[in-house]
Amino acid sequence: MRAGSGPCGRVRTGSCGRLAHARGEWSLESKDAKAAIRSGPCARGVVQNEVFNALRQYVWPMRAGSGPDYSDTEDPRPSLAHARGEWSAYAEIEMLTASQFAWSCCAAGDYPPPVPRKGPRYGPDPICCLCGGDTAGIGWHRKDGIAPTSTDMPSMRCYASQTICQPCVATMQSAAWAQYVAAHPERGLKAHFDQKEGKAQRQWNFLHSHHLFSAPDRHECPDRARWREILANPPDPPFLAVLTTMGKKQLIFKSRIAYGRDCFPLQFEDESILIRPPEFQALLEDFMRLYLLGFSKDAIVSGAYNNKALLDCGIARWREAEQPMIEWRKRNPQLLAVCHYIAQRPADWELPTRVDYAPAAAPAAAPVAAPVAAPPPPRQPSLF
Numbered sequence: 001m002r003a004g005s006g007p008c009g010r011v012r013t014g015s016c017g018r019l020a021h022a023r024g025e026w027s028l029e030s031k032d033a034k035a036a037i038r039s040g041p042c043a044r045g046v047v048q049n050e051v052f053n054a055l056r057q058y059v060w061p062m063r064a065g066s067g068p069d070y071s072d073t074e075d076p077r078p079s080l081a082h083a084r085g086e087w088s089a090y091a092e093i094e095m096l097t098a099s100q101f102a103w104s105c106c107a108a109g110d111y112p113p114p115v116p117r118k119g120p121r122y123g124p125d126p127i128c129c130l131c132g133g134d135t136a137g138i139g140w141h142r143k144d145g146i147a148p149t150s151t152d153m154p155s156m157r158c159y160a161s162q163t164i165c166q167p168c169v170a171t172m173q174s175a176a177w178a179q180y181v182a183a184h185p186e187r188g189l190k191a192h193f194d195q196k197e198g199k200a201q202r203q204w205n206f207l208h209s210h211h212l213f214s215a216p217d218r219h220e221c222p223d224r225a226r227w228r229e230i231l232a233n234p235p236d237p238p239f240l241a242v243l244t245t246m247g248k249k250q251l252i253f254k255s256r257i258a259y260g261r262d263c264f265p266l267q268f269e270d271e272s273i274l275i276r277p278p279e280f281q282a283l284l285e286d287f288m289r290l291y292l293l294g295f296s297k298d299a300i301v302s303g304a305y306n307n308k309a310l311l312d313c314g315i316a317r318w319r320e321a322e323q324p325m326i327e328w329r330k331r332n333p334q335l336l337a338v339c340h341y342i343a344q345r346p347a348d349w350e351l352p353t354r355v356d357y358a359p360a361a362a363p364a365a366a367p368v369a370a371p372v373a374a375p376p377p378p379r380q381p382s383l384f
Contacts (some may be wrong), residue, residue: 096099097133103167105213113168132157174203
C-alpha cells in the first residue's frame with residue numbers, strides 16, 4: 001500500500017488493497033469493497049468491518065506526511081496533531097473525540113445498550129455517526145441512541161453510519177448522568193431538579209450544565225465566577241470547555257479538545273470560539289468598566305444606550321469608557337457575547353454618584369429702558 005503524500009511518502013506492500021492519500025483524502029480499493037474516508041475532523045465514509053479489520057493489520061497510527069520533517073513514521077501517540085491538522089484514516093478513528101474524552105474524564109464506567117429481545121445487541125458499524133470516533137464494536141444502534149425528533153442530524157460526522165458510540169449516548173441521556181453522579185458522590189452534583197409541588201421530579205442531564213473536563217479524570221460544572229477564572233487562567237491541557245446559556249442543546253459532541261493554554265477552543269452554544277487569555281482579560285476589563293457605571297449588558301453589546309443612563313453617568317465619563325468598546329464590537333463580537341454572559345457586578349455594588357443634569361437657571365434679563373418718545377417732525381409753514 002502507499003501511505004503519505006509529498007516527496008517523502010514511503011511505499012509498503014500488503015494484501016488488503018491499495019491505500020492512497022491525495023489532497024487530504026484517503027481511499028481504500030479492493031476487489032470486493034471500496035470505502036472512502038476523509039481525513040480531518042469531518043469523516044464521512046463508512047468502512048465495512050472486514051475491510052477495517054484488514055486495514056488494522058497494516059496501518060499504524062501515523063501522521064500524514066507533509067515534507068521532510070513529517071514523513072510517515074509510526075507514532076504511538078494518536079493525540080498529537082498533524083502539522084496542518086490532518087490525520088491519516090486509522091489515526092482519525094483511533095483518537096478520542098470530544099464526547100469520548102468527556103466520558104473518560106467522568107470515570108463512570110461503560111454505558112452499554114440494553115439487551116434486545118431479538119437481533120444483535122451492538123451496532124454494525126465501526127464509526128460513530130455522531131462524533132466520527134471508533135465504536136470499538138460495542139456501540140448502540142442509532143435508532144436506540146438518538147431520538148427520531150433530534151435536530152442534530154446536520155451536525156453528524158458520519159451520517160451513513162447506523163451506530164453511535166457509548167460516550168455519545170451517555171452524554172445525552174439522563175440515566176448516564178445519574179450513573180455518573182452515583183459513581184462520584186464526592187463531587188456534590190445533583191441527579192434531579194428540585195421538586196416542585198404538583199409536578200413530577202425531573203432528572204438532570206449533561207445538557208443542563210456548563211462543563212470543564214480535564215485529563216485524566218477531572219470534571220466540574222463551573223458557575224460564572226469560576227468561568228472568569230478559567231478563561232483567564234485555563235487548566236493544563238488537554239481539557240474540554242463547554243459553556244451553555246440556555247441548557248437545551250447537546251453540545252459536548254460538537255466541542256473541540258484543547259491542547260494548549262495560549263489559545264484554546266470554547267464551545268459557546270453552537271459556536272466554537274478561540275480564547276486567548278490576555279485578549280479575554282482586556283475585553284472583560286473594558287466591559288466591566290461600563291457595566292459598573294450602571295449600563296445594562298444589552299446596551300454595552302449593542303451600543304444603543306438609554307438617554308437617561310447617559311445623563312446619569314455623565315457624557316464625559318461615558319465617552320472615555322465607550323471608546324475601546326467600539327473596536328471590540330467590530331473586532332470580536334463572539335468574545336463580547338461570552339463576556340455578556342459571565343460578567344457580574346459585585347454584591348456590594350452601588351450605582352455611581354449621579355451627575356446633576358438639571359438645566360441651569362436662566363440668567364437675569366437686563367432691565368429694558370423705557371422708550372423715549374421722538375419729537376414730532378417739523379411741520380411745513382403755512383402759506384396762509
